[in-house]
Amino acid sequence: MTDKSRSKPLDALQLDSLFEAASNVEIAPTEAFLARLTEDAVEVHNGL
Amino acid sequence: MTALPKHTPEIMHEHDPNASLLAAYVAGNVHSAAALTRAVMPMIYALAMRMLGEQAAAEDVTQDAMLRLWRHAPKWKYGRAKISTWLYRVAFNLCTDRLRARRDFIPADAVAEIVSDDPSAAEALQAQVRAAALRDGIVQLLERQAQAVALRHLSNLTNPEIAEIMECKVEAVESLITRGKRQLAAMLAPQKDALGFMDD
Numbered sequence: 001m002t003d004k005s006r007s008k009p010l011d012a013l014q015l016d017s018l019f020e021a022a023s024n025v026e027i028a029p030t031e032a033f034l035a036r037l038t039e040d041a042v043e044v045h046n047g048l
Numbered sequence: 049m050t051a052l053p054k055h056t057p058e059i060m061h062e063h064d065p066n067a068s069l070l071a072a073y074v075a076g077n078v079h080s081a082a083a084l085t086r087a088v089m090p091m092i093y094a095l096a097m098r099m100l101g102e103q104a105a106a107e108d109v110t111q112d113a114m115l116r117l118w119r120h121a122p123k124w125k126y127g128r129a130k131i132s133t134w135l136y137r138v139a140f141n142l143c144t145d146r147l148r149a150r151r152d153f154i155p156a157d158a159v160a161e162i163v164s165d166d167p168s169a170a171e172a173l174q175a176q177v178r179a180a181a182l183r184d185g186i187v188q189l190l191e192r193q194a195q196a197v198a199l200r201h202l203s204n205l206t207n208p209e210i211a212e213i214m215e216c217k218v219e220a221v222e223s224l225i226t227r228g229k230r231q232l233a234a235m236l237a238p239q240k241d242a243l244g245f246m247d248d
Contacts, residue, residue, distance in 0.1 A: 021178035041081035
C-alpha cells in the first residue's frame with residue numbers, strides 16, 4: 001500500500017462498518033442494575 | 049399512587065409522559081421512580097454502551113445521569129425539555145468526558161498476530177479495533193459534530209429528535225453529521241491497515 005492510498009479518506013461503507021462495530025454490543029441492563037438505580041432514587045428523595 | 053403536586057398540572061405533562069412520573073417522584077411516590085427508570089434508562093444505557101464499549105463504564109455513566117435527574121427533579125421546569133432529551137445531553141457529556149480521559153487504543157499488530165491462529169477471534173478483535181478507533185475519533189471531533197454523529201449513528205435517533213436534543217434546526221443537524229463524518233473519514237485514513245480496510 002502506498003502512502004497516497006493510505007491517506008485516502010475512508011469511504012461510506014468503511015465508515016458504516018465502524019459504526020456497526022461500535023453498535024454491535026450487548027445492551028440489556030440487568031434487573032440488579034435497575035434495582036440499584038431505584039435505590040438511588042429513594043436515597044436522593046430521602047435527602048431532599 | 050400519590051397525587052401530583054399542585055405546581056405541576058397534568059396539562060404540562062402532555063408533551064412528555066415521563067414528566068408525570070417525575071412529578072409523582074418529587075411528591076413522594078417512589079414507585080414512580082422505578083417506572084421512570086424503566087422508561088428512560090435503557091436508551092441512556094444503550095448510548096453509553098455504544099460510546100464506551102464496556103458494561104461497567106456504561107453503568108457508571110447511566111447511574112450518574114439518573115442521579116443527576118433525581119437531584120434536579122424538584123427544580124424541573126415542566127413543559128420545557130423532555131426528560132429523555134435532558135438525559136441524552138447529560139449522558140453524552142458524561143461519555144465524552146470519560147472517552148477523553150481514557151483514549152482507546154488497541155495495537156494493530158494484535159490483530160495480525162491472531163489471524164493465523166483463530167479466524168473468528170481475529171474477526172472479533174478486528175471489530176474491537178474498529179469500535180475503539182471510532183470512539184477515539186468521535187471525541188476528537190468538535191463537540192457538536194460529535195454529539196450529532198453519536199446520536200444519529202450510535203443511538204439511531206432521527207434528525208428531528210437530535211435537533212430537539214441539541215436545540216437547533218434539523219438542517220444544522222444534517223450539516224453537523226455530514227461534516228463530522230467527513231472529518232472522521234479523513235482522521236481515520238492513516239489507520240486503514242489496522243482497521244482491516246484495503247484500498248482498490
